Amino acid sequence: MTATPHTTWLGHGRHLGPEPEQDVRRNLIALKSAGVIDDYLDLAPDDSSATEVGGLPDPFESDDDTAAPAPTARRLFEARWRVDGEVTVRAQLTTYDSAGRKRADSAVSWVLAAEAERAWDPEWPSPATVFWPDSALTPWDHDVVPGPRLRGTHRLIADDDKDLRRLLKNCTRSSWNIHVVVHEAMTPDARGLEPLARHLPPSLRHRVVEHRAAPEQFEIVNWAIKDLDVRVPRGGAVVLPSSPPMPGYDAERFAVRSVFLDGSEPTELIEKITDFAALPRPLTADAEQAVEQLRRRWHLLTVEEELARTRELVAKYADALEAMTKSRDLYREAAELAQAALAERGESAPHPGALPSVPGPSPAPRPEGSTLSTTLTNAFGRFREASRKGGRK
Structure with missing residues (x-):
């Protein structure tokens, strides 16, 4: 399987609010007015289906539609900005209809692909906050697996132990995000309940999901992740593997024996997550589609x-x-x-210049x-x- 290009930042999730595209527009308008981004585009799926040159479609473009937006695409946004003063970043956010969108509680799915002119630096701003408001009041940051949410802590509460196992297994199979399981040695105070994401480098804050297991859930959570061949230490944490596992992943390497949930920075765990994010990650089919669309169907030209x-x-x-x-x-x-x-x-x-006529009966063969x-x-x-x-x- 192809590895994710080291120049890219990829993310996906679900927006549970009523007007996701309007949230994106407001954020892009504000950032352009403030000079944070150079420019942006707001396109309908039909407008984004073909690359244009000088306002005219390119007739030499391949008929292969592997990079075209899916039929369920609602809107495509493009933005361009610079990091470190001179490195250009190009990014596309596509929103998609989910099944049963007519229900009030249905989510709108989104996929975000960004690519820089050189290897991605975790200290660069998160592309997610270029398109989405960095506010907990806007519900754009739900994982594709129902339940977990970025920027917060996800309490591992399930009516059935099998549901907990199914949830964590789905997180490793379906989500592009990095999933971390933290076991609380004892019930933390208000400072210990704060999300660990605030200590992460900016570009990782919207790619990490923190699952919290209560003190009495130690045996249950380890039973739930047993099939993943990992174990969370008592009072510690572990970074769950992806599926398929990434080259270089080792359960011991990405486990932390002790995490102090007292509001202080968990330095060792942050280092483990950063190292995990740097591993060559296999590029899944839907992630490859997002990268190809970004590269082959880019419209916001200088x-x-x-x-x-x-x-x-x-x-x-x-x-x-x-x-x-x-x-x-x-x-x-x-x-x-x-x-x-x-x-x-x-x-x-x-x-x-005459066209050939419809052939009649074959004439008698001529001599060789x-x-x-x-x-x-x-x-x-x-x-x-x-x-x-x-x-x-």
Whole structure:
């Protein structure tokens, strides 16, 4: 399986509110006004289905629609900004309808793909807060697996132990986020209940889900993650593996024996999560779709980029026109040779531009080595060979 490009930031989740696209628009408008981002676009799925050059569709674009938005896509947003003063970041956020959206409690799914001009730095701002407001009042940060939420702590409460096992297993299989299970050695105070995400580097704060197990859940939670071949130490934490497991993952390496839930920074756990995020992560099919869409269907061009793409399109048109002209000349030459061969035999010849008629009954076979047959075969053979060479240019 292909590894996730080291230049990218990928995230997905669910928005449980009534107007997700309006939340995105307001945030993008505010950030552009403040000069945080260079520019943004707000596109309908139909408008984003093809790349345009100078306002015109590119006719040379591949017919392969693997990077096109899915039929359930609602809206596509693009934004461009700079980090470290000169590194450009391009990002796309696509919102999707979920099954049963007519129900008031249904979520709108979203996928966010961002790519920088060099390897992604965890200290850069999170692309999630370019599109979504960084406020707990806006419910955009729910994981694709119902229940867990980013930026907070997810209490592992289940009516059935099997439900808990199913939940954690689904988190490793379906979610792109990093899932961490923390066991409380004793019931923490208000400071200990604060999410650990606030201590993470900015680009990781919206990629990590923190699951909390109560003191009495030690045996239950370890039973739930037994199939994942990991174990959370009593009063400690463990970073759950992805599915399929990433190269370099080891349960002991990503376990912390003790986490002090007293409001202080859990330095060792933060280091483990950061190291885990740096591992080469397998690129799932839906994540690959997001990266391909970002790279192949990007619309927010600078003036320089649009000029360069227009020049490229003009060059393609010139090559295509040259190939068409050459093919026309070769066809004319072949037709003229065919006319000459027919004239030699005293037969009437069709006009060079005439279309071939529907064949009737097969004529009597001519003797092998016929001058007409040989001449026609050679003439049109030269035409086909030259056309093939022209098409491979």
